[in-house]
Amino acid sequence: MFYVNKLRDICYRNDFYLSLLLTKDMAGSWLGAHIDGVLLHAGDVRAPADVFGDIYQVFLILGTLVGVVVIAYTLYNSYKYRAQDGAAPESVDRPSLGELPTSGGGGRKLFLSFSISAIIVLSLIGWTYTTLLYVENEPAQHEDRMDVDVVGHRFSWEFVYPNGHSATGTLRVPKNELVQLHLTSNDVFHNFGVPELRVKADAIPGQTTTAWFVGKETGEYAAHCYELCGSGHSYMDATVVVMERDAYREWYNTTSGGNETEAVKP
Amino acid sequence: MSSHEHGLPPKSSISRWFLTTNHKDVGILYIVTALFFLVFGGVLALLFRIELWEPGAQVLSELSYNQSVSAHGLLMVFWFISPFAFGFANYVVPLQMGAEDLAFPRLNALSYWLYLFSGLLFGVSFFQGSTFAGGWTMYAPLNVPAYIPDGALGATTAVLALVMFVASVTVSSVNFLTTMYRMRAEGLRMRDLPIFSVSILLTVWMMLFAFAALLAALMILSADHIIGTKYFVYQITQSGAVTRTVGNEAASLLWAHLFWFFGHPEVYIVFFPALGVMAETFQTFAGRRLVGRKWFILSMVLVALQSFMVWMHHMFLTNINLTIKTVFMATTIGISLPFDLMMFSLIYTLIKGKVRFKTPFLFTLGSVILFIVGGITGVFLGAVVLDYQFRGTYWVVAHFHYVMVGGATALFGGLYYWYPKMTGKMYDEFLGKVNFAMYFVGFNLLYFPMFVAWETPRRVFEYEAGLTVWHQIATIGGLLLGASFLVMFYNLFVSLWRGADAGDTPWEYATSAEWAVSSPPPMDNFPGLPSYRDGSLSFLSESAVAARLRGDGTASTDGGDPTADGGVATGTALDTATETHLETEDVEHADHASIWPFAVGLGAFLTMLGLSGVQQGTIVGTEYAALLGVGGVVTFGSLVAMTREPFHAPEAALAERFPYADVEKLKLGMWVFLASDVVLFGAFIGSHAFIRVAHGWREWHNLIPAEHVTMPGLINTYLLLTSSFLVVLAMVAAKKGSRRGTVLSLVGTLALGIGFLVNKALEWQHLFHVHSEAFPQGWDLSTNVASSTFYLTTGLHGAHVAVGLVICAYMTIRAWNGAYQGDPDAIEYFGLYWHFVDIVWLFLFPLFYIL
Ligand code: HEM
Ligand SMILES: [Cu+2]
Numbered sequence A: 001m002f003y004v005n006k007l008r009d010i011c012y013r014n015d016f017y018l019s020l021l022l023t024k025d026m027a028g029s030w031l032g033a034h035i036d037g038v039l040l041h042a043g044d045v046r047a048p049a050d051v052f053g054d055i056y057q058v059f060l061i062l063g064t065l066v067g068v069v070v071i072a073y074t075l076y077n078s079y080k081y082r083a084q085d086g087a088a089p090e091s092v093d094r095p096s097l098g099e100l101p102t103s104g105g106g107g108r109k110l111f112l113s114f115s116i117s118a119i120i121v122l123s124l125i126g127w128t129y130t131t132l133l134y135v136e137n138e139p140a141q142h143e144d145r146m147d148v149d150v151v152g153h154r155f156s157w158e159f160v161y162p163n164g165h166s167a168t169g170t171l172r173v174p175k176n177e178l179v180q181l182h183l184t185s186n187d188v189f190h191n192f193g194v195p196e197l198r199v200k201a202d203a204i205p206g207q208t209t210t211a212w213f214v215g216k217e218t219g220e221y222a223a224h225c226y227e228l229c230g231s232g233h234s235y236m237d238a239t240v241v242v243m244e245r246d247a248y249r250e251w252y253n254t255t256s257g258g259n260e261t262e263a264v265k266p
Numbered sequence B: 001m002s003s004h005e006h007g008l009p010p011k012s013s014i015s016r017w018f019l020t021t022n023h024k025d026v027g028i029l030y031i032v033t034a035l036f037f038l039v040f041g042g043v044l045a046l047l048f049r050i051e052l053w054e055p056g057a058q059v060l061s062e063l064s065y066n067q068s069v070s071a072h073g074l075l076m077v078f079w080f081i082s083p084f085a086f087g088f089a090n091y092v093v094p095l096q097m098g099a100e101d102l103a104f105p106r107l108n109a110l111s112y113w114l115y116l117f118s119g120l121l122f123g124v125s126f127f128q129g130s131t132f133a134g135g136w137t138m139y140a141p142l143n144v145p146a147y148i149p150d151g152a153l154g155a156t157t158a159v160l161a162l163v164m165f166v167a168s169v170t171v172s173s174v175n176f177l178t179t180m181y182r183m184r185a186e187g188l189r190m191r192d193l194p195i196f197s198v199s200i201l202l203t204v205w206m207m208l209f210a211f212a213a214l215l216a217a218l219m220i221l222s223a224d225h226i227i228g229t230k231y232f233v234y235q236i237t238q239s240g241a242v243t244r245t246v247g248n249e250a251a252s253l254l255w256a257h258l259f260w261f262f263g264h265p266e267v268y269i270v271f272f273p274a275l276g277v278m279a280e281t282f283q284t285f286a287g288r289r290l291v292g293r294k295w296f297i298l299s300m301v302l303v304a305l306q307s308f309m310v311w312m313h314h315m316f317l318t319n320i321n322l323t324i325k326t327v328f329m330a331t332t333i334g335i336s337l338p339f340d341l342m343m344f345s346l347i348y349t350l351i352k353g354k355v356r357f358k359t360p361f362l363f364t365l366g367s368v369i370l371f372i373v374g375g376i377t378g379v380f381l382g383a384v385v386l387d388y389q390f391r392g393t394y395w396v397v398a399h400f401h402y403v404m405v406g407g408a409t410a411l412f413g414g415l416y417y418w419y420p421k422m423t424g425k426m427y428d429e430f431l432g433k434v435n436f437a438m439y440f441v442g443f444n445l446l447y448f449p450m451f452v453a454w455e456t457p458r459r460v461f462e463y464e465a466g467l468t469v470w471h472q473i474a475t476i477g478g479l480l481l482g483a484s485f486l487v488m489f490y491n492l493f494v495s496l497w498r499g500a501d502a503g504d505t506p507w508e509y510a511t512s513a514e515w516a517v518s519s520p521p522p523m524d525n526f527p528g529l530p531s532y533r534d535g536s537l538s539f540l541s542e543s544a545v546a547a548r549l550r551g552d553g554t555a556s557t558d559g560g561d562p563t564a565d566g567g568v569a570t571g572t573a574l575d576t577a578t579e580t581h582l583e584t585e586d587v588e589h590a591d592h593a594s595i596w597p598f599a600v601g602l603g604a605f606l607t608m609l610g611l612s613g614v615q616q617g618t619i620v621g622t623e624y625a626a627l628l629g630v631g632g633v634v635t636f637g638s639l640v641a642m643t644r645e646p647f648h649a650p651e652a653a654l655a656e657r658f659p660y661a662d663v664e665k666l667k668l669g670m671w672v673f674l675a676s677d678v679v680l681f682g683a684f685i686g687s688h689a690f691i692r693v694a695h696g697w698r699e700w701h702n703l704i705p706a707e708h709v710t711m712p713g714l715i716n717t718y719l720l721l722t723s724s725f726l727v728v729l730a731m732v733a734a735k736k737g738s739r740r741g742t743v744l745s746l747v748g749t750l751a752l753g754i755g756f757l758v759n760k761a762l763e764w765q766h767l768f769h770v771h772s773e774a775f776p777q778g779w780d781l782s783t784n785v786a787s788s789t790f791y792l793t794t795g796l797h798g799a800h801v802a803v804g805l806v807i808c809a810y811m812t813i814r815a816w817n818g819a820y821q822g823d824p825d826a827i828e829y830f831g832l833y834w835h836f837v838d839i840v841w842l843f844l845f846p847l848f849y850i851l
């Protein structure tokens, strides 16, 4: 019942069909136009968290379904065709010792079920691909986005704001703003992730990676390191604080602009 | 019986196990050793599962936790699962294909000893401060000394243990490939191999190439540890401040590429043998032939090929671009489809079967179910947007345990399946079923909750309190799973004495040849020469073989020619046979005992341990220097002794050798080895190019002193080319029977080779000590990444030259004493190697001297 409800929820959402039917370019330009014309902030943007939620649900439902059916069918067959004492003599041709291996019959059935599974898998992946294009290309559509540099250190996270302000351990962002992270590392390979906001990317020394999110609810979100980086790895956390836009602006104005750097400990 | 043991002491004697080269003995050694490492890795796992009972570090310290997870992963992936499968491969494949042993029995024993000693070496690393603690994926730069606290000795040892392990795998791959292409029973085409043997064949092909890439990665990593090259580090920081920059932007990504180029094929390398066991047991216990066998095999072939084209799906969260992501998403999903077909094929094989739920079948049926779960959750990961979030979490942990340990489940089925064959005794069926029940319940209690608690980051002991209950269920499942092995070991151990006699085959409907001989099989495996010429297995008596060799056999009236596909040119088989047919008689006197494989393994162990004491170019203690010295002498001495020892591995008089009927087995072995060496050099050259592109192709010149000129390289090119020519002359002279010509040409080769090395030494010496404005301290191995790639890549080539020269010197002495005249094969094989080394130089020279 739970799944049925979920499935219905998802199907009632327009963007579900949208992503099913449109290629990303079409979807993107549609969304882009929407944004240019009407929106002042990114509150209506389909954030990675929404994208993930939908896909994950569909995969879970279908995955469970396929798994249950296939496993049940396997067990059913093995039980149905179990050896029985005193069974009537049969006409089945059974393998014998020393024969050269050959195929058993049933090739058609094999291809039929293979094709069905292939169709399921390919259509699922095809669908998620449109969302991948969306996730990859969306930030470029938002010139008013907020860009933050994230630097991994053993064992803390440093955030550098556009004005040069640098803070360790806490990232503050305004609500409903598309935040683009630019990640790198000062020492070893880390991975920055905020599970609830569904944002995650590697932080690699000598390289820059990007990821984005939109905080649609104010509050504090836990961030972790997802790549083993040494003895303090388990404790390498940070907090993302999503603030009301005014409160954020007020706070941001108190930070020193320009290139001055001040470390804020949480 | 004992008269057939070929100079080996009886199995009850300890010394037998040090001397043996027989594939069945080696198989058992592999299995027992692998189970030992399973326990080792398993205990570590229980340790950190207990740590995970509650969030936070209670039982283990932070660093011990990291050590346990890392060592657990490495032990299970390398020292348990594949060697376990190769225990069966050793035991069963020669029997299934009708060979008396592997092509190179002593090399097979050598593979085993290198494997065992590499594992012991890994064990030693725990006692050198701490073992490697950077995860089994060993990401850079956490894997280099600069980021390893308190000296990196243990970590270096762990890396060297892996190098040794890869050496074992490579030797073994060469051996299996040569065997499987040249030693099949008459009438057994490649496509007729029983399905388990097919799975091993494909596994070995993947191993040959994948492990060569890993070897490159590990050699470079050991160089970063031992001689201080700077491949895997971008900059060195101490308490937040950058203390050293190296100019290597590609460092971390390079490791990830090299590792996963190996790592993804590796998952199929561990899984294919399991697939083989599944298919084999499904046929036997359902009493049905595998449905769509041809398609099943084709699927495996496709997977094996494509496995080298999916590695970047482990890197979706790095900065690879959208196009690459798209390609790798497509290949990843593509590679999952053949598995669907294979699973359906197994399931349909049950239909109209007479399914008997014996322990082996229970395990393989369980394995199929676990794999279905693992496969479905793998498709989740293939959807890139989902992978973004699953990466680094327990979802991945759960997924790969379902597939990998799911695969191991089939191998445990294989253990029960072949146990009666190996021991001649039946295990206890009731205990077997108890074992399975505990195992299966324990497994799912352990790993399924990880899907539920997937938001837990991987490799941490801190997690959200709300997930505690799932982790506790998992820990309980882990303990149950562990306990199930106690039942298994008890059962298998006690049955050695108490088990009922198994007879030739306890399994109705088993078809492959291992079941047609006694349990355990005699030393020579078969009561006669196995043949499938008449469409099914028969054993030819000596007189029948002799008659066939005279040509009578071809006239026999068996209408259907099983070799119609050109699989066997009967003519060629006969040619080879006439040279060797006497050996069917010699076999009785052949001595299958050799202590040298063990000695080489021991020597390598000591050498590697000594080497771990060299850190960044300085040796940390005299004991390490001593180990290094002793180890070197033992290794070299044993290698020489092994070459000089008379040892005869007979080839059957009649065998299927397509398509290598005309290629002598040593030559085939050499080709196969060189194929892996191509990948090794390819990975080195690729690494260089990758680093240079990341740094800036032009800017690269700023990292190189003006004193680095073309001339020495050019001279060396001429030296090598000329020496290659001389090897050809040596061969021609030997063919003509001119001892003088042979010796002279070989001496010339030797001289030119030495000239090459001397010239190189002078060049390096000069570069080490340049004094320019840009390089006031000289230009040595650790100056920057350009010097690192230059010295290491050309150094690897130089090492190949040096090895070649040792062989050449040995051959010169033998030629002086009159060897090779009229029989230049050995020179030809050496020539293959030497020309190859030459060709590699033709790539290195422009890359490092001109561009
Ligand atoms: C049905 C086909 C499969 C698909 C689509 C699939 C997909 C994936 C993907 C995309 C990842 C990367 C996850 C990440 O780190 O973000 C992964 C990880 C992994 N897979 Fe699979 N997989 C499949 C089957 C297998 C099999 C057969 C094995 C082994 C027998 C296997 C073993 C692993 C391992 C060991 C990892 C984790 C490596 C690590 O990060 O430590 N997978 N899989
Ligand atoms: Cu970390």
Ligand SMILES: [Cu+2]
Residues within 6 Å of the ligand: B263, B264, B267, B310, B311, B313, B314
């Ligand atoms: Cu993979």
